[in-house]
Amino acid sequence: xxxxxxxxxxxxxxxxxxxxxxxxxxxxxxxxxxxxxxxxxxxxxxxxxxxxxxxxxxxxxxxxxxxxxxxxxxxxxxxxxxxxxxxxxxxxxxxxxxxxxxxxxxxxxxxxxxxxxxxxxxxxxxxxxxxxxxxxxxxxxxxxxxxxxxxxxxxxxxxxxxxxxxxxxxxxxxxxxxxxxxxxxxxxxxxxxxxxxxxxxxxxxxxxxxxxxxxxxxxxxxxxxxxxxxxxxxxxxxxxxxxxxxxxxxxxxxxxxxxxxxxxxxxxxxxxxxxxxxxxxxxxxxxxxxxxxxxxxxxxxxx
Amino acid sequence: xxxxxxxxxxxxxxxxxxxxxxxxxxxxxxxxxxxxxxxxxxxxxxxxxxxxxxxxxxxxxxxxxxxxxxxxxxxxxxxxxxxxxxxxxxxxxxxxxxxxxxxxxxxxxxxxxxxxxxxxxxxxxxxxxxxxxxxxxxxxxxx
Numbered sequence: 001x002x003x004x005x006x007x008x009x010x011x012x013x014x015x016x017x018x019x020x021x022x023x024x025x026x027x028x029x030x031x032x033x034x035x036x037x038x039x040x041x042x043x044x045x046x047x048x049x050x051x052x053x054x055x056x057x058x059x060x061x062x063x064x065x066x067x068x069x070x071x072x073x074x075x076x077x078x079x080x081x082x083x084x085x086x087x088x089x090x091x092x093x094x095x096x097x098x099x100x101x102x103x104x105x106x107x108x109x110x111x112x113x114x115x116x117x118x119x120x121x122x123x124x125x126x127x128x129x130x131x132x133x134x135x136x137x138x139x140x141x142x143x144x145x146x147x148x149x150x151x152x153x154x155x156x157x158x159x160x161x162x163x164x165x166x167x168x169x170x171x172x173x174x175x176x177x178x179x180x181x182x183x184x185x186x187x188x189x190x191x192x193x194x195x196x197x198x199x200x201x202x203x204x205x206x207x208x209x210x211x212x213x214x215x216x217x218x219x220x221x222x223x224x225x226x227x228x229x230x231x232x233x234x235x236x237x238x239x240x241x242x243x244x245x246x247x248x249x250x251x252x253x254x255x256x257x258x259x260x261x262x263x264x265x266x267x268x269x270x271x272x273x274x275x276x277x278x279x280x281x282x283x284x285x286x287x288x289x290x291x292x293x294x295x296x297x298x299x300x301x302x303x
Numbered sequence: 304x305x306x307x308x309x310x311x312x313x314x315x316x317x318x319x320x321x322x323x324x325x326x327x328x329x330x331x332x333x334x335x336x337x338x339x340x341x342x343x344x345x346x347x348x349x350x351x352x353x354x355x356x357x358x359x360x361x362x363x364x365x366x367x368x369x370x371x372x373x374x375x376x377x378x379x380x381x382x383x384x385x386x387x388x389x390x391x392x393x394x395x396x397x398x399x400x401x402x403x404x405x406x407x408x409x410x411x412x413x414x415x416x417x418x419x420x421x422x423x424x425x426x427x428x429x430x431x432x433x434x435x436x437x438x439x440x441x442x443x444x445x446x
Contacts, residue, residue, distance in 0.1 A: 054363060061444065065370070204370050211368065
């Protein structure tokens with residue numbers, strides 16, 4: 001009996017100790033230095049970090065706005081130069097996972113799913129490299145990508161995979177990688193919006209870019225515990241601080257009003273009459289376009 | 304010995320499937336939010352009976368953007384005693400929308416909200432009368 005119990009314990013321990021390894025790689029993998037010292041993680045409560053992570057605008061929202069404005073799809077906006085095989089550090093892998101996640105959202109929204117297979121392959125490689133590939137159901141996404149009638153399922157499964165990765169990283173003391181992924185998504189979404197607005201000037205898009213001032217502080221809060229971690233983090237913190245400086249004099253004002261509600265089809269339809277107004281000059285917008293282009297293009301250079 | 308093999312097989316299946324499953328309640332709620340609704344986020348809510356049923360207990364922040372029409376859909380698990388309800392407050396703590404009408408006791412399974420003021424909003428979820436329940440609140444965009 002004792003032998004059986006010892007055998008079971010041995011197998012169970014072996015199974016659980018393998019859980020973080022890449023499913024396709026049985027070789028020994030030297031652990032990467034990507035766990036946060038507790039003292040740093042404790043500066044913000046896990047709930048506060050989770051809240052900030054959920055706050056950040058989805059790239060699908062930007063793509064939705066572009067579609068609404070009838071901006072044509074362009075492959076030129078995508079970070080096609082990223083070579084997943086050339087990313088050497090966890091920093092690069094997590095940041096690029098975020099950037100490519102935003103590109104995937106853009107491709108999905110425009111139903112350019114045929115173009116998304118290369119992006120998906122890169123995402124798969126990067127996710128496996130940082131041991132989160134198990135959260136990305138690549139085969140299901142690939143299958144849904146080939147069947148355009150399943151856009152709802154495709155959007156859900158893609159976004160949900162990223163949410164699961166984010167939660168897993170935060171809950172397993174790898175919050176710095178979660179922060180990088182979220183920042184990568186945001187930078188690419190901002191790059192997309194700023195590139196489009198320089199070609200197709202539109203007030204709604206211009207306002208959306210200006211309104212990002214609302215979440216810039218949260219992004220800085222998310223990354224701030226890691227700013228002194230190494231040179232890569234220090235440089236990224238400096239980039240975000242520089243973006244914040246460009247946004248400093250942009251003003252967002254509000255007008256008052258009460259919402260109007262009506263019942264329809266068993267639900268409630270609510271129209272908000274309060275409004276937000278962005279005060280941003282052309283020079284300020286040009287400054288944002290320039291800094292986003294500079295930072296994003298530097299970040300997607302291969303090592 | 305058969306018993307041990309069964310236990311090991313179950314453990315193995317459990318570990319292999321770890322992290323790859325999404326609750327069907329969530330995926331069904333997200334996918335069935337409407338033909339013109341595009342999934343953005345979800346909030347999974349599981350609460351016991353409340354000591355004070357007047358205050359909505361599950362709170363989360365979310366940035367909502369001007370010129371966007373959002374759909375907030377509430378779905379309940381079969382074993383929920385209460386129905387999932389949502390109230391949204393703006394940065395000044397003013398209630399902007401609520402899926403529960405206190406006067407009539409009516410609950411709405413979804414709200415379409417046309418946002419005209421970008422900012423950070425607080426989403427407050429609970430179950431009717433502070434009852435025990437589990438459910439999911441899905442946020443989608445509507446064209």
